[in-house]
Amino acid sequence: MTSENIYLIGLMGAGKTTIGRQLAKALKLPFYDSDKAIEESTGVDIPTIFEFEGEEGFRDREQKMIQKLTQLQGIVLATGGGAILREENRNSLKGNGYVVYLQCPVDRILERTRRDTQRPLLRTDNPKERLQQLLEQRQPLYLSCADFKIDTGVLKSKTVVSRILEEYKEVNHYE
DSSP states (O other): OOOSOEEEEOSTTSSHHHHHHHHHHHHTOOEEEHHHHHHHHHSSOHHHHHHHHHHHHHHHHHHHHHHHHTTSSSOEEEOOTTGGGSHHHHHHHHHHSEEEEEEOOHHHHHHHHTTOSOOGGGOSSOHHHHHHHHHHHHHHHHHHHOSEEEETTTSOHHHHHHHHHHHHHHHHTOO
């Protein structure tokens, strides 16, 4: 299937928002971040939603947002790290765009997220162990819906963007 949409999946801290913004700029497409869209539609931040509605309540909101955003044409979308947990989200992503899995080693993610207070799933005594658990749980799901995967742990973001663009253009016969 050819599509103008590119969807980025991967664990928190893998670089979805950073890479997504650069991809969107390179392709002259609008950029969306599903977590930011949820915050804008609710008027509160993600940790607050987790606090009052729990992870399940957040996932319900996330599913509605993914459904809405994947109906748009010609966008770059950075999803939340757990968006792939629900089959409906995986189907929406796979069915409506080119899905790129940004892989990143847990140690690198820890470096990137250690000062970030906006990550409810890392509010734990052992964030490294938690990230390892999340990766083990989610890796098969990321791989099941990815059209392309790339390691963002060592490559500079510009290199990641150019490699994604090469793949995307080849697959979509895009000039």
